[in-house]
Amino acid sequence: MRNYILTFVLALLVVAASVSLRRAITANAVDVNSATLVAIGPSPAPIPPRATLAIGPSPAPIPPRGTAAIGPSPAPIPPRGQ
Amino acid sequence: MSGVVASDLLSYAGYTLEAGLLVYLVVRGYARPLWELAFYLGMSLGVAGARTFTLARYGLTSPQYGNCYWTTDLLLVLAAFVLVASFFRRACSHNQEMWHFVRLLLGTVLIAITIVSYFSLSNHHGKFFSFFIVEFSQNLYFASLVLTTLLYLMTLKMDIADERLGMLVCGLGIEFAGPAAGLALIYLSGGAEISHVIGVYFFPLCDIGMILTWFYAISRVPGPANAPRRVVDGTPAFARGNISHF
Numbered sequence: 214m215r216n217y218i219l220t221f222v223l224a225l226l227v228v229a230a231s232v233s234l235r236r237a238i239t240a241n242a243v244d245v246n247s248a249t250l251v252a253i254g255p256s257p258a259p260i261p262p263r264a265t266l267a268i269g270p271s272p273a274p275i276p277p278r279g280t281a282a283i284g285p286s287p288a289p290i291p292p293r294g295q
Numbered sequence: 296m297s298g299v300v301a302s303d304l305l306s307y308a309g310y311t312l313e314a315g316l317l318v319y320l321v322v323r324g325y326a327r328p329l330w331e332l333a334f335y336l337g338m339s340l341g342v343a344g345a346r347t348f349t350l351a352r353y354g355l356t357s358p359q360y361g362n363c364y365w366t367t368d369l370l371l372v373l374a375a376f377v378l379v380a381s382f383f384r385r386a387c388s389h390n391q392e393m394w395h396f397v398r399l400l401l402g403t404v405l406i407a408i409t410i411v412s413y414f415s416l417s418n419h420h421g422k423f424f425s426f427f428i429v430e431f432s433q434n435l436y437f438a439s440l441v442l443t444t445l446l447y448l449m450t451l452k453m454d455i456a457d458e459r460l461g462m463l464v465c466g467l468g469i470e471f472a473g474p475a476a477g478l479a480l481i482y483l484s485g486g487a488e489i490s491h492v493i494g495v496y497f498f499p500l501c502d503i504g505m506i507l508t509w510f511y512a513i514s515r516v517p518g519p520a521n522a523p524r525r526v527v528d529g530t531p532a533f534a535r536g537n538i539s540h541f
Contacts, residue, residue: 220396224403227445231437232411238479267368267432267474 305499310343312506316513325513331381332463332509338374342367365428372432372439376405378467379442385460386450388519404442408434440471457519459512466508473501 317336320326326333345367346360353359380401387394412430447464455461477493484490 220399224400227404227441228407231441235437
């Protein structure tokens, strides 16, 4: 029983550490205006995407934040110039 | 060399290395024993193919590419989580009781990440699908990063004889921790120049670093079947002097 409790506590610690680490690094991700700080030069889309991490070498598009959406939703609005 | 050209070159180098490693696994007969690597590489190449097709057809800023990218990113992060879980399985291959608890840990983490991602949507429930995919992918990415660190510490602590597993975990650590460190540096510096350098050069190099580390681990580092067995001397040290070798 004690091992199950320890496992559960460890799982919660892992999740808490993951979410905290993400929030610490990507604190500005929700703020579109400050998120333009990490936009890349004159290229059409930020490289890397604003405060998001992805696996693989493919170039990343603009993440769906604010009015952006995946699927049948309206097209993402680039943060640049806002 | 412009950043776009450099980014394209590094991207194509990453694809080529991934394809080369997958072919190497199949040709040399490692695809079955290292099925999780073949699965991850196959998934990554499939995702790259879908993204390349969408990118060429619709363009970088198109919603179609955005849909394709973030949907396939979810698949890729889930594949990476399966990879981490299978590495845990290998590390616990001689300890079934440990694997029982690790399995419970991984399942609990996955469920907790799903719940946290759902509640972090707060007032964006109208865009559940789009926001949930990104939230879930990002949270699972960082959870995989933390789990990879735990796995590496576990391989050190348990003194696992499989050196190849240690190298494979190191490669995965490069893939997870490298971009996280780069993003932290961007956040700390707050400058566009360093984010340009990191985005164009560092992130693709992390992917290439992982593939090269895996290549080295598979081709050069002996696996558990080929690893030299440790000679265990059952005789106490204080009694060795009294043993006759004749």
